[in-house]
Each structure stands twice: as structure tokens, then as C-alpha cells.
Amino acid sequence: MTKHPTSDERRPANRGPKAAAGNRAALVAAAREIYAVHGLDAPLSRIARKAGVGQGVLYRHFPDRDAIASAVLEENVRQVEQAAADEGATLAGVLGVVTWHLVRSAAFIGLLHADGASGRFHADGEDGRFHTHALARDLSERFERALRGCLPDGHRPGVPDASDDLMLAVAMVSGAVIGPTPEERERRALAAWRLLGITVGPVTAFEG
Structure with a gap:
């Protein structure tokens, strides 16, 4: 047979x-x-x-593993940058794109760990995978710049407390994104945003 x-x-x-x-x-x-x-x-x-x-x-x-994880990270950050640069972009809308990537990318979550209480990001995942990579540091900085640019007038770069608080909030939400399915992870992420009093737009990939 x-x-x-x-x-x-x-x-x-x-x-x-x-x-x-x-x-x-x-x-x-x-x-x-x-x-x-x-x-x-x-x-x-x-x-x-x-x-x-x-x-x-x-x-x-x-x-190697680092190469494909870095490619995933590049795609994550590139979509956030595109969403932030889109005409009529709002912070809520961009955070919806950020949340989509948090829900679907462990590599992205690994990048977004708060450095102490300042809320600044560093490129060191839980397993230390990215800490030697200049690319990861660059991606982290690009991500932060994109979000800073979406802050409402009066909270632009130059008002460090507002932008640092936003970075810390993203890191905190990333820690809540756990669960066996995208639906459960999204539910937890949105609950975390609500607890922080931050409005988030539709959770979706950026289609530019």
C-alpha cells in the first residue's frame, strides 16, 4: 500500500x-x-x-535567527512610521496599529521593554537576543520618534514628561499582551489601554 x-x-x-x-x-x-x-x-x-x-x-x-527576528521588527516599526506619517494621522489611530503589532509579534514586544522608571526603550529582549544589534537600537529610536510626532499640540518633543509617559504606557501594555489566541491578546491589550485612560483606535495593520 x-x-x-x-x-x-x-x-x-x-x-x-x-x-x-x-x-x-x-x-x-x-x-x-x-x-x-x-x-x-x-x-x-x-x-x-x-x-x-x-x-x-x-x-x-x-x-540565522537574529536576521529573521530583525526583519520582523523592521516591518513592525516601518508600519508604525507609515501610520504616523499618514495624512490626518491621530495618536489613537497610530496606537491601534501599534497594538496590532503587539498582539501579533513577540519580537516587537521583546524590543519594547522599559529601561527602568524612565520609560525609555532599549534593545534588549527577555532573552538578551537583541542587545548587541545596532539595528535594534535604531528601530527602537525610530519607533519612539514616530509616536512622539503624534502627540497633540502642546505635548510635542520638548515636553519630555508627556512623551516619556507615552513610551512607558506602551511598554506596560506590551507586558499585558499574553494569551493563546490573537483575540485574547487583543482583549487584554485594549483592557490595559483603558486602565491607563488612553484612547486607542481600531486595532489593525497599516495599509498604506
């Missing part, structure tokens, strides 16, 4: 070199989903399988 391979055993189709950009985007999206459920130590083979590519394709784009 012929044994047919299961879906997990089937060899992913070779999409060819012209699909490199699509493969990379699929790997980043898959990594974000896998990390959100299984954490940053999830097997890379699981990410490749979720993206529908072989592990060789994954390693061509991302030679």
Missing part, C-alpha cells in the same frame, strides 16, 4: 528565483505568526513550513 505524505511532510513547491521577494515577505509574515504563539525560540523549520518554502530558501534570505 502506497503511503501518501501528510501536509507537513510534503516538499514545498519551488517558486523559483523570480519569487524571491514573495518568499521573503511570506517568511516574515510566517515568522510573526509563529513567534506570537511559540516565542522567539520556535524552530526555524516551523517558520519555513508555515511560509510554504523549504529551509534552504529561509536560510538564503535569513542566515
Whole structure:
């Protein structure tokens, strides 16, 4: 009797070199989903399988764990920056985008740890994965600048207490984002924002 391979055993189709950009985007999206459920130590083979590519394709784009985690972080921060720069952007709307990424990206949460009581961010996840990376420090600073630019008039950069409080609030909410499903994590995040008295817009990715 012929044994047919299961879906997990089937060899992913070779999409060819012209699909490199699509493969990379699929790997980043898959990594974000896998990390959100299984954490940053999830097997890379699981990410490749979720993206529908072989592990060789994954390693061509991302030679190690840090590389793919950094790519996820870059996408997180880039969407927040785009939301903040969008015409008519509001702080509530941008925080909705921030919350979407918090709910779906363990890598993003790892970046957003408060440094002491000041609320400033540093690039050191719980496992220390990012602390040696200049890229992570740059992403953290970019994220903070994007949020600072959304503060209402009278609370722009130059009024440090307001912006530092906002950074601390984001870090506090990131600590509340736990649960087995995106729905549960989103519920907890929104509850945390409400407890802090901060209005958040629709929780959604930025579609620019």
C-alpha cells in the first residue's frame, strides 16, 4: 500500500528565483505568526513550513535567527512610521496599529521593554537576543520618534514628561499582551489601554 505524505511532510513547491521577494515577505509574515504563539525560540523549520518554502530558501534570505527576528521588527516599526506619517494621522489611530503589532509579534514586544522608571526603550529582549544589534537600537529610536510626532499640540518633543509617559504606557501594555489566541491578546491589550485612560483606535495593520 502506497503511503501518501501528510501536509507537513510534503516538499514545498519551488517558486523559483523570480519569487524571491514573495518568499521573503511570506517568511516574515510566517515568522510573526509563529513567534506570537511559540516565542522567539520556535524552530526555524516551523517558520519555513508555515511560509510554504523549504529551509534552504529561509536560510538564503535569513542566515540565522537574529536576521529573521530583525526583519520582523523592521516591518513592525516601518508600519508604525507609515501610520504616523499618514495624512490626518491621530495618536489613537497610530496606537491601534501599534497594538496590532503587539498582539501579533513577540519580537516587537521583546524590543519594547522599559529601561527602568524612565520609560525609555532599549534593545534588549527577555532573552538578551537583541542587545548587541545596532539595528535594534535604531528601530527602537525610530519607533519612539514616530509616536512622539503624534502627540497633540502642546505635548510635542520638548515636553519630555508627556512623551516619556507615552513610551512607558506602551511598554506596560506590551507586558499585558499574553494569551493563546490573537483575540485574547487583543482583549487584554485594549483592557490595559483603558486602565491607563488612553484612547486607542481600531486595532489593525497599516495599509498604506
